[in-house]
Amino acid sequence: MPIHLAATYRHPGLGRSTGWDYSRSGNPTGQVLESLLATIEGANHAFTFASGMAAVDTVLRLLVPGSRIVVPEEIYGGTWRILERLCEPWGLKVRWVSFRELVERPGGVLAGAEMVLFETPTNPTLLDADPTGVLQVARQMGCLSVVDATFLTPVLLRPLELGADLVVHSGTKYLSGHSDLTAGVVATRDQGLAERIGYLRNTTGAVLSPFDSWLLLRGLKTLSLRVRRQQDTARALASALPGLPGIVRVVYPGRGGMVAFEVDSADRVRTLLERARVWIFAESLGGTESLVTVPASQTHADVDPAVRERLGITDRLVRLSVGLEELDDLVDDLRSALGGEPWAS
Amino acid sequence: MGILTEIIHAGNWDEDPTGASSVPVFRGSTYAQNDPDAHPRWDYGRSGNPTRAALEQAIAALEGGCAGFAFASGIAAINSVLLTLSAGDHVVVGEDIYGGTYRSLSVLFRRWNLSTTWVDASDLDAVRDAIQPSTKAILVESPSNPLLRICDLRAVAAMARERGILALTDNTFQTPLLQRPLEMGFHASIHSATKFLGGHSDVIAGVVAVSDPDFAKRLYAVQNGFGAILGPDDSWMVLRGIRSLAARMDMHQRHADRMARWLRARPEIAAVHYPGLEDHPGRDIHFSQATGAGAVLSFDLGDARKASRFLRSVKLALPAVSLGGVETILSWPSRMSHASMPPEERLRRGIGDGLLRLSVGLEDPSDLERDFERALLEAETI
Numbered sequence: 001m002p003i004h005l006a007a008t009y010r011h012p013g014l015g016r017s018t019g020w021d022y023s024r025s026g027n028p029t030g031q032v033l034e035s036l037l038a039t040i041e042g043a044n045h046a047f048t049f050a051s052g053m054a055a056v057d058t059v060l061r062l063l064v065p066g067s068r069i070v071v072p073e074e075i076y077g078g079t080w081r082i083l084e085r086l087c088e089p090w091g092l093k094v095r096w097v098s099f100r101e102l103v104e105r106p107g108g109v110l111a112g113a114e115m116v117l118f119e120t121p122t123n124p125t126l127l128d129a130d131p132t133g134v135l136q137v138a139r140q141m142g143c144l145s146v147v148d149a150t151f152l153t154p155v156l157l158r159p160l161e162l163g164a165d166l167v168v169h170s171g172t173k174y175l176s177g178h179s180d181l182t183a184g185v186v187a188t189r190d191q192g193l194a195e196r197i198g199y200l201r202n203t204t205g206a207v208l209s210p211f212d213s214w215l216l217l218r219g220l221k222t223l224s225l226r227v228r229r230q231q232d233t234a235r236a237l238a239s240a241l242p243g244l245p246g247i248v249r250v251v252y253p254g255r256g257g258m259v260a261f262e263v264d265s266a267d268r269v270r271t272l273l274e275r276a277r278v279w280i281f282a283e284s285l286g287g288t289e290s291l292v293t294v295p296a297s298q299t300h301a302d303v304d305p306a307v308r309e310r311l312g313i314t315d316r317l318v319r320l321s322v323g324l325e326e327l328d329d330l331v332d333d334l335r336s337a338l339g340g341e342p343w344a345s
Numbered sequence: 346m347g348i349l350t351e352i353i354h355a356g357n358w359d360e361d362p363t364g365a366s367s368v369p370v371f372r373g374s375t376y377a378q379n380d381p382d383a384h385p386r387w388d389y390g391r392s393g394n395p396t397r398a399a400l401e402q403a404i405a406a407l408e409g410g411c412a413g414f415a416f417a418s419g420i421a422a423i424n425s426v427l428l429t430l431s432a433g434d435h436v437v438v439g440e441d442i443y444g445g446t447y448r449s450l451s452v453l454f455r456r457w458n459l460s461t462t463w464v465d466a467s468d469l470d471a472v473r474d475a476i477q478p479s480t481k482a483i484l485v486e487s488p489s490n491p492l493l494r495i496c497d498l499r500a501v502a503a504m505a506r507e508r509g510i511l512a513l514t515d516n517t518f519q520t521p522l523l524q525r526p527l528e529m530g531f532h533a534s535i536h537s538a539t540k541f542l543g544g545h546s547d548v549i550a551g552v553v554a555v556s557d558p559d560f561a562k563r564l565y566a567v568q569n570g571f572g573a574i575l576g577p578d579d580s581w582m583v584l585r586g587i588r589s590l591a592a593r594m595d596m597h598q599r600h601a602d603r604m605a606r607w608l609r610a611r612p613e614i615a616a617v618h619y620p621g622l623e624d625h626p627g628r629d630i631h632f633s634q635a636t637g638a639g640a641v642l643s644f645d646l647g648d649a650r651k652a653s654r655f656l657r658s659v660k661l662a663l664p665a666v667s668l669g670g671v672e673t674i675l676s677w678p679s680r681m682s683h684a685s686m687p688p689e690e691r692l693r694r695g696i697g698d699g700l701l702r703l704s705v706g707l708e709d710p711s712d713l714e715r716d717f718e719r720a721l722l723e724a725e726t727i
Contacts, residue, residue, distance in 0.1 A: 002395070003372060005581065006365030018364040028363055214372070 003214045004028045025202050029210040033217045037175075040154045040220070042161045043187035045194035047201055048213060052150065052170025053078050054206035055184030059146055059166055061200050062115070062193070065091025069115045072099040073307055074122035076148065077300035085302075096307075103129040106137040117146040120157070121253040124295040124319040125311055126260050128253030135163035144193075150174070150286070152256050155227040160189050166197075171208075173286030174257070176219035177226050181212045226288065226324065230257030233330070234322040240331045245339040258285060259320040266315040268338060269294055275337035278329050285321030290330055293319040348407065348522060352591050356403030356584055358395065368399040370581045392569050396577040400552070400584045404542075407521040407587070408534050408554030412561035414568050415552050415580055419517065419537025420445045421573035422551025424453075426513060426533055427482075428571060429563040432458040434481040439466030439496060441489035441694050443515065443537075444683035466496040467627055473504060482511035488518055488631065491643045491678040491702040492695055493618040495627025498634050502530030511560065517541070517669070522594050524635040527556040533564070540669025540704075541640075543586040544593050548579045593671065593707065597640035600713075601705035607714050608644050608703075613721045615645040615699070640705045641668055643678070649698035651724045652677055656701070658720035661712055668704030673713055676702045 004027050009020040020026060030048060037046035049055040056079055063069060071083060073096050083094045097109050099122050110116055116138050121128035131147060138145040146166045147159035153174045159167045169175055171183030184206075188194050201207060208216070238252030238259050249262040263269055272292070273281045279292040283299055293299060296308055296315045303313070322330070346354075358368040374390040387393055397415050405413035416422040423446050430436065438450060440463040450461045462475040466485040476483075483505050487496035498514065505512035514526045516534040520541045526534045536542055538550035552575075555561045568574060575583070598621075605619035620631045621638030631638070646652045656664045662675040666682055676682055679698050683691055691697075705713075 001373070002369035004363065004365055004367075004369040006363075006367040006369070008366045010364035010366065012364070018362060020363045020365070028365075028369070211370075214370075 001029060001032050001214065001217060003210050005210050023210070024205055024207050027210050027213075029217075030208060030213040033208075033213045033220075036217065036220060037185055038187055040223075041167055041187040042154070042158045042189075043167070044189045044191070045197075046185060046187040047194075047197050048171065048208040048216070049184035049186065049201065050206045050208055051182045052168070052172055052184040053082060055168045055170075055186045056117075056148070057082060058197060058200050058204065058206065059117070059168055059186055060087055060092070061204070062144065062196060063092055066093065067115065068093045068095060068113045069117060070095045070097055070102070070110055070113045070143075071117050072097055072102050072119075072122065074099040074125050074127055074311055075117075075119055076123045076150075077295070077303050079117070079148070080300070081302045084304075099127045099129070102134060106134045107141070110138055110141050110143050113141075113143045115144040115146060117148070119148040119151065121151055121256065121258065123151065124258075124260055124293070124299065124313060124317065126251045126253050126258060128255070130162075131159060131164070132162045135159065139163055139165075151258055153223060153227050155224050156231070156255055160187065165190060165193060171216050172284065174227055174230075175223060175286075176216045177223060177286060177288060178219055179284060179287035179289065181215045181219075183208050183212055183216050227257065229324055230322050231255060233257070233324075233327050234259050234320075236327050237320070237322055237330055240327075241334070244331075244335050247338070257322045259322060261318055261320070262312075262314070262316050263318065263338065264316070269316060269318060272318065272334070272337045276333055277337075278325060278333035279320070279337070285319075287321070288324045290323035290325055291321040293321070295319050349591050351403075351406050352522070353588055355406035355587075356399035356401075358399050360395070368396055368581065368584065370577045371395045372577050390577075391572050391574055394574075394577050394580070396584075397575055397580040400575070400580040403584055403587060404521075404536070404538075404552040404554045408516075408527050409521075409525055410527045410534070410554035410556050411558055412565075413552060413554045414564055415538070415550065415575035415583070416568070417551070417573045417575055418549045419535075419539055419551040420449065422535050422537070422553050423515065424449055425567045425571060425573055426535055426553060426564065427454060427459070428567045429511075429560070430459055430481050433479060435460045435462065435477050435479040437462050437464055437472060437475040437480055437483045439485040439489060440464060441466070441492050441494050441696075442484070442486050443490045443517075444678070444685045446484075446515070447683070447690075448685040465494070466501070467494045469497060469500050469504070472501060476504070476508065476510075480508070480510055482513055484513040484515070486515040486518070487524075487634070488620050488639065488641070490518065490641075491618075491676075491682065491700060493620055493625070493641070493643060495620060495625075495631045497627075497630050498524075498526055498531070499529045502526070505532075506530055518639050518641050519635055519637075520590060520594060521554070522591055523637040523639060527554060529634060532557050532560050538583045538586075539667060541594060541597070542590065542669075543583045544589065544669060544671060545586055546667060546670030546672065546674075548582040548586070550575050550579050550583050552583070594637070594640065596707050597705055598637050600707070600710045601640040601642055601703075602638065603710045604703065604705050604713060605642050607710075608642075608717070611721060613646065613651075613725055615647050617644045618642060641702065642705070643700055643702045645697060646699040646701060646724065649679070652699045652701055654724040655720050658723040659716055660720075661708060661716040662703070662706075668702070670704070671707045673706035673708055674704040676704075678702050
């Protein structure tokens with residue numbers, strides 16, 4: 001697929017168009033990507049955005065001041081920030097619930113809400129659930145359901161097939177898979193929602209550039225290979241972690257390439273980050289390289305400390321994004337980075 | 346069409362059904378061949394790529410040629426042109442030429458039995474006398490690098506055509522905006538597109554425009570066979586650079602003219618070489634074959650010590666190899682572009698250790714003058 005960098009398109013005549021008018025409104029490279037994303041999501045329409053947050057922001061703009069949205073506290077810190085710091089001052093009513101509450105009694109939790117937005121597994125606590133129940137209840141109650149499926153990708157989870165109205169992604173993560181671009185995705189089966197999302201994107205303009213569209217398209221060719229291999233490695237790694245020095249708790253939901261663990265002291269986290277050689281200490285996830293993140297000070301730094309404490313996002317919690325390296329190298333590196341003297345705290 | 350219009354529209358891709366204002370970057374390495382019996386227009390990215398073809402078409406249009414070729418670098422372009430020759434052939438080459446070309450001919454091609462006679466190309470008798478029965482090409486640059494010597498391009502082309510041999514020139518310094526060698530009888534006009542054509546010091550590329558369909562076939566065979574092609578992203582970047590060529594060159598030249606005169610008025614400087622100066626040797630010939638003096642000049646500080654100090658002291662000009670970017674670039678030919686030439690060869694050609702080459706950029710010239718004034722004083726006093 002060529003990269004169409006053109007900003008504008010020559011019209012064949014007055015009132016006529018080649019189908020392409022202006023690059024913000026649509027360009028051939030982006031369209032090929034969007035039709036592939038729609039296909040793999042089981043959607044009818046997909047839209048790409050300049051970032052994952054731009055995608056979430058656009059979905060939230062479907063609501064109006066006074067609208068009620070239900071969101072579990074266990075959610076990506078950037079989504080927490082946009083809701084708490086930007087949307088609430090504009091009059092959006094956010095009802096924060098726990099992920100468990102949402103899954104166990106969706107009927108009670110969703111009463112009076114126009115939208116529910118959640119992730120599964122949650123970031124970074126990795127609580128996981130089959131979202132079908134929540135999605136069906138939301139549908140019955142006329143509440144728009146939005147699933148952020150960044151962690152599992154359509155290879156492992158297709159929320160639209162389970163009844164979700166909208167699925168969002170940070171395309172920066174597994175979809176592109178090489179930590180070399182920033183992108184967001186929204187997909188839906190609903191014609192009316194698609195028209196509204198398309199209108200919002202064209203109006204607010206947080207579009208994905210043709211070059212990044214092409215790069216994301218290139219990444220998708222290996223999506224399935226990468227995600228399955230990352231899942232295999234993550235599973236094996238999760239079984240090896242309990243034997244490593246200082247680890248007191250391991251969380252792995254059984255699917256996907258994300259693993260979390262808790263160690264006995266914050267000092268041990270610091271040492272791990274200093275000593276790790278194979279694991280890269282960085283935010284983000286889903287790349288070919290394995291990343292280690294401390295959510296309390298990185299991805300969830302903007303979340304209210306009291307909320308973080310309640311959710312268990314402490315300075316002893318470590319999040320791993322498992323890459324495509326050799327399992328043994330990943331385990332050995334963690335072992336030596338965590339090991340040594342017992343750490344007093 | 347006028348050259349200014351060509352610069353804006355050349356290479357626009359007529360085949361594009363979308364009407365796009367800019368040719369797409371086609372990154373495909375291969376192309377579906379749906380009809381196995383037909384010969385497809387596009388079959389493999391090395392053999393042809395629509396984005397590269399747009400650039401190739403553009404350089405052909407700007408130079409007034411029948412075909413254009415884009416290569417991975419300027420030296421890849423020159424070497425590909427030379428590879429159309431055969432072992433046992435002889436070439437006559439202007440001695441005051443880019444150091445990389447000198448290295449190719451004196452080391453690599455010599456090993457394969459292509460022999461070279463170096464001549465002062467501003468001396469037509471010397472060029473004529475160097476031609477042998479086995480001579481197959483004459484390769485010159487005008488103005489030359491780095492002394493800006495002028496060669497009578499029409500006379501050299503006529504000399505080559507009389508003998509049925511190739512007339513080749515490196516037109517990097519002038520660009521087709523200022524000088525169009527194919528219209529003066531040359532078979533090929535070669536460029537480092539890294540320089541003024543790309544214009545932003547952000548891409549390495551070479552292009553060649555040719556006037557003769559038979560030579561175009563020979564050069565295509567080399568391009569496709571040896572494969573030193575320009576990639577699609579870089580092709581697109583060069584094409585994008587070309588769109589502002591006229592605007593850039595216009596200002597480059599005005600600033601260069603001002604800097605040449607400013608430098609000449611400085612007591613610290615022994616000589617300034619710039620075709621725009623009234624007493625520059627060959628100036629009349631230059632303006633009979635070019636519409637401008639270009640934006641490259643050189644000046645002599647006398648010795649290596651002063652040149653080195655001056656280079657260390659300048660702040661605004663980028664001390665670097667290359668030229669033709671939006672930023673002013675100052676190079677030291679004896680240590681940079683011509684370092685591959687043995688010292689005695691350099692000195693014989695007049696490329697002294699105190700010689701600096703200046704590619705004048707688009708900064709405010711008074712800032713450059715202030716920067717240079719301070720650097721000149723420091724070079725003298727430290």
